[in-house]
Amino acid sequence: MTGMKELANLVKELEEQLVTCIRCGMCQSVCPLFEQTRKEADVARGKLALLTGLMDNIFTDPDGVNERLNRCLLCGSCAANCPSGVNVVEIFIKARAILAEYKGLSPAKKLIFRQLLANPGRFDALVEWAGRFQDLFTKPSADAQGTSCARLISPLLANRHFMPLSTTPFHKTLPKKGFTSTGSGLRAAFFTGCLIDKIFPNVAKASLKVLSHHQVGVVIPPGQGCCGIPALASGDRDSFTHLVDHNLALFEKEPFDVLVTACATCTSTIKKLWPTVYKNPSDDIQQKLNALAEKTMDINQFLVDRVGIDPLKNFSDPAGSDQGPDIVTYHDPCHLKKSLGVADQPRQVISAAGCQLNEMAGSDKCCGMGGSFNIYHYDLSSSIGKIKEENIENTGCTTVSTGCPACMMQISDMLGKAGSSITVRHPMEIYASRLKKNTP
Amino acid sequence: MIPRSIQEALQKIVGPKHLLTQKEDMFTYSYDAAVLDPVMPGAAVIPENTTQLGEIIALCHENHIPITVRGSGTNLSGGTIPRTSGIVVLTGRMNRIIEINAADMYAVVEPGVVTATLAAEVEKLGLFYPPDPGSMAVSTIGGNVAENAGGLRGLKYGVTKDYVMGLQFFDCQGNYIKTGSRTVKCATGYNITGLMVGSEGTLGVLDQVILKLIPAPKARQAMVAVYDTIEQASETVAGIISARILPATLEILDNFTIRAVEDFSKAGLPKDAAALLLIEVDGHPAVVAEEAEQVKDLCRKMGARTIDQAKNDAQRDRIWAARRAALSALAQLKPTLVLEDATVPRSRIPDMVQALQEIGKKYKIDIGTFGHAGDGNLHPTILTDRRNKEEFHRVEQAIEEIFDTALAMGGTLSGEHGTGIAKAPFLEKEAGYSSILFSRQLRAALDPRNILNPGKITGV
Numbered sequence: 001m002t003g004m005k006e007l008a009n010l011v012k013e014l015e016e017q018l019v020t021c022i023r024c025g026m027c028q029s030v031c032p033l034f035e036q037t038r039k040e041a042d043v044a045r046g047k048l049a050l051l052t053g054l055m056d057n058i059f060t061d062p063d064g065v066n067e068r069l070n071r072c073l074l075c076g077s078c079a080a081n082c083p084s085g086v087n088v089v090e091i092f093i094k095a096r097a098i099l100a101e102y103k104g105l106s107p108a109k110k111l112i113f114r115q116l117l118a119n120p121g122r123f124d125a126l127v128e129w130a131g132r133f134q135d136l137f138t139k140p141s142a143d144a145q146g147t148s149c150a151r152l153i154s155p156l157l158a159n160r161h162f163m164p165l166s167t168t169p170f171h172k173t174l175p176k177k178g179f180t181s182t183g184s185g186l187r188a189a190f191f192t193g194c195l196i197d198k199i200f201p202n203v204a205k206a207s208l209k210v211l212s213h214h215q216v217g218v219v220i221p222p223g224q225g226c227c228g229i230p231a232l233a234s235g236d237r238d239s240f241t242h243l244v245d246h247n248l249a250l251f252e253k254e255p256f257d258v259l260v261t262a263c264a265t266c267t268s269t270i271k272k273l274w275p276t277v278y279k280n281p282s283d284d285i286q287q288k289l290n291a292l293a294e295k296t297m298d299i300n301q302f303l304v305d306r307v308g309i310d311p312l313k314n315f316s317d318p319a320g321s322d323q324g325p326d327i328v329t330y331h332d333p334c335h336l337k338k339s340l341g342v343a344d345q346p347r348q349v350i351s352a353a354g355c356q357l358n359e360m361a362g363s364d365k366c367c368g369m370g371g372s373f374n375i376y377h378y379d380l381s382s383s384i385g386k387i388k389e390e391n392i393e394n395t396g397c398t399t400v401s402t403g404c405p406a407c408m409m410q411i412s413d414m415l416g417k418a419g420s421s422i423t424v425r426h427p428m429e430i431y432a433s434r435l436k437k438n439t440p
Numbered sequence: 441m442i443p444r445s446i447q448e449a450l451q452k453i454v455g456p457k458h459l460l461t462q463k464e465d466m467f468t469y470s471y472d473a474a475v476l477d478p479v480m481p482g483a484a485v486i487p488e489n490t491t492q493l494g495e496i497i498a499l500c501h502e503n504h505i506p507i508t509v510r511g512s513g514t515n516l517s518g519g520t521i522p523r524t525s526g527i528v529v530l531t532g533r534m535n536r537i538i539e540i541n542a543a544d545m546y547a548v549v550e551p552g553v554v555t556a557t558l559a560a561e562v563e564k565l566g567l568f569y570p571p572d573p574g575s576m577a578v579s580t581i582g583g584n585v586a587e588n589a590g591g592l593r594g595l596k597y598g599v600t601k602d603y604v605m606g607l608q609f610f611d612c613q614g615n616y617i618k619t620g621s622r623t624v625k626c627a628t629g630y631n632i633t634g635l636m637v638g639s640e641g642t643l644g645v646l647d648q649v650i651l652k653l654i655p656a657p658k659a660r661q662a663m664v665a666v667y668d669t670i671e672q673a674s675e676t677v678a679g680i681i682s683a684r685i686l687p688a689t690l691e692i693l694d695n696f697t698i699r700a701v702e703d704f705s706k707a708g709l710p711k712d713a714a715a716l717l718l719i720e721v722d723g724h725p726a727v728v729a730e731e732a733e734q735v736k737d738l739c740r741k742m743g744a745r746t747i748d749q750a751k752n753d754a755q756r757d758r759i760w761a762a763r764r765a766a767l768s769a770l771a772q773l774k775p776t777l778v779l780e781d782a783t784v785p786r787s788r789i790p791d792m793v794q795a796l797q798e799i800g801k802k803y804k805i806d807i808g809t810f811g812h813a814g815d816g817n818l819h820p821t822i823l824t825d826r827r828n829k830e831e832f833h834r835v836e837q838a839i840e841e842i843f844d845t846a847l848a849m850g851g852t853l854s855g856e857h858g859t860g861i862a863k864a865p866f867l868e869k870e871a872g873y874s875s876i877l878f879s880r881q882l883r884a885a886l887d888p889r890n891i892l893n894p895g896k897i898t899g900v
Contacts, residue, residue, distance in 0.1 A: 019825070019827070020772075022776070022777050024473050024514065024575070025473055025512055025514040026575065026577065028512055028578040029556070038530070038532030039460075039465070040469060041464060041468045049470075049471065050464060050467060053464075058463075059463060064463065064464035083767055083768035084772060085768070
């Protein structure tokens with residue numbers, strides 16, 4: 001098996017990171033997937049062992065390891081709790097890339113990542129076209145979350161309650177040359193991200209409103225692409241690197257103090273993965289990636305830590321209605337809390353908006369979305385999501401808030417299927433809705 | 441390899457989803473937390489209930505197939521490393537808490553229940569299950585019983601064996617055995633419960649465990665004492681015990697460990713300190729207040745540089761976070777970490793601490809020492825890289841010398857990690873050949889086909 005020997009050599013690139021796992025097994029206590037299946041191959045220790053096995057060339061083909069490696073939410077709960085500090089997410093992403101490069105990407109993935117995602121203009125056009133026709137195949141569901149479900153029984157969509165594409169993506173609402181505004185102090189560049197652009201444009205609009213209210217100068221360069229995480233999660237390092245190049249060039253054109261995003265996953269990808277997984281960076285590129293990562297911040301963190309928010313005087317009216325303040329519970333996206341340690345700031349934003357914050361049990365437990373994990377392992381994803389849905393309902397809240405559009409999709413699906421009346425909103429949407437009407 | 445006919449029979453018992461035979465899955469059941477070579481089993485089964493478990497054992501007995509039971513695979517002596525010709529029985533689906541009886545203060549659980557889950561459930565009723573092994577967030581009760589797991593509270597509250605009131609288990613043929621009871625006292629038959637605890641799956645396969653619970657202490661007080669010499673710290677330990685005070689926890693951290701923890705967690709520990717003692721007394725509020733004062737006086741008398749008392753829960757948590765970070769912090773320093781648990785009579789702690797420092801120097805290896813000073817159970821933690829053969833050889837020599845030293849002081853090879861494969865070759869040193877022979881005869885009588893976790897404890 002010369003092929004497997006070659007693969008073993010490729011995996012050797014990860015050896016120094018792999019040997020740091022001391023097989024203590026503590027990851028079993030926090031892995032949302034292991035909680036469901038209780039199989040060792042589903043938890044980080046098992047997967048790290050399998051990669052060591054691949055490196056020692058004990059398997060006859062890579063498929064079994066590949067399949068098991070892809071059964072992972074990449075939520076990073078294991079890494080955040082690892083006594084030995086094993087950089088699990090980075091290892092798994094690099095391993096997926098090695099395996100995908102060795103095996104070749106599937107034709108479908110090749111089409112999606114190389115031809116579409118890696119070409120932001122073409123991707124935008126296709127999604128816009130799809131948005132116009134989506135009502136032919138799906139029907140809006142009359143639920144509080146605003147999801148859709150399949151018109152006809154479709155094996156692909158099953159009983160999902162998914163968020164419909166917005167008829168007008170966020171970038172379409174901006175001038176063709178991009179958007180700039182001047183403020184009185186800090187200048188922030190805004191990285192929109194695909195899900196916010198195409199499914200939750202209101203989150204971007206709310207973010208702009210909040211930034212301008214606080215007199216932060218904003219720059220939004222036109223033609224932004226995806227942060228690259230979907231390609232990377234499937235092991236397509238080339239498309240990822242291509243997208244990073246595209247975005248890096250875009251954000252070089254204008255000066256700014258901070259790059260903010262309202263998407264936990266984008267923030268975490270830019271900060272943690274752009275500098276570490278970019279394929280063969282030159283010294284110059286590496287320096288730029290490090291510098292940009294350093295300047296990138298979650299928008300809640302930016303508002304609380306850098307701008308400073310004032311709880312009271314911003315409001316047009318007291319939050320809530322006659323029944324008292326809105327009751328909000330907050331879900332910690334894995335990519336904010338576990339990856340970046342951002343947990344207090346979004347809560348402060350919600351409280352500053354005059355809402356009553358009721359903590360749910362396991363607020364930092366993964367919602368089960370995990371990007372494409374939800375597509376390939378919908379049953380498991382839903383079992384994990386069900387726990388989240390129940391924890392949310394038990395708080396007696398009227399709104400669940402979270403700082404990640406992917407989590408918003410999953411939670412909407414779960415609440416929609418349960419027939420819940422709880423709405424799902426980003427902290428920026430909550431905060432912006434309380435600002436005086438006359439602010440732009 | 442497991443013959444196809446047997447695979448089919450196993451599949452019939454547990455269903456196709458719960459029989460694993462692919463090589464990739466076998467590789468994930470080839471190791472545990474001990475630093476040993478992996479061995480892949482022929483199959484892994486995940487039974488859901490007593491009936492399935494009994495049928496699996498009977499089938500294996502009939503066909504001479506070795507059985508290794510595995511909970512979370514966190515043991516540190518190789519107790520769950522299987523045989524190639526055998527199967528692994530996973531307890532993950534047998535994880536029900538069957539009963540918590542607050543009036544009679546006991547709990548009945550299946551072997552796959554996670555220790556921390558039980559502890560939390562019991563706490564809700566104002567009760568307390570004290571054994572708290574370091575891995576309790578993932579370790580299972582079945583594993584704790586099989587290994588006689590310890591923890592930080594051994595000094596005052598004892599270890600797992602002190603809380604097992606009764607057991608129900610299968611013998612090697614699949615017969616159902618009941619031992620012990622739900623009563624505080626029980627004087628019928630042999631004390632098979634006592635024999636089973638710590639038997640590492642070599643005498644039977646657990647199905648249910650009856651555990652003793654106690655009232656939760658009403659008050660607790662944690663404190664930290666900082667020392668300029670490790671002798672002062674270890675003499676304080678001896679002093680506290682001779683003053684007839686039994687703290688719930690009495691932990692020591694040496695300078696190597698303090699520096700590692702501080703570099704890792706920036707908790708504000710004094711990096712120049714030779715040793716820290718972390719102490720907690722618990723019980724009735726009045727007694728706690730009095731004993732806390734006595735302990736502080738003793739620390740001062742023994743030359744402690746500073747003594748800080750936790751003023752609230754947050755400060756208490758910070759003290760124990762430093763202790764919990766010890767293993768993590770050390771684990772970051774080098775790829776391989778060998779965690780030993782040789783234990784000495786507690787009055788010999790000062791001698792043992794000194795001996796460990798000398799052994800580290802002699803073999804030119806890094807040893808961080810921390811652990812349960814109050815019960816004589818130190819954790820010399822050796823940091824190395826297993827790929828460096830020359831260094832690892834020195835590590836093995838050092839471990840053997842640690843064993844010899846502990847035995848010469850009247851101690852034991854393992855306070856709480858068990859014998860497994862790792863310590864089986866050394867057991868004769870501690871107990872003598874006739875003790876090994878006795879154990880082997882006992883085993884041969886109870887398991888003539890040698891299918892119950894072969895190779896563990898007695899080396900056969």
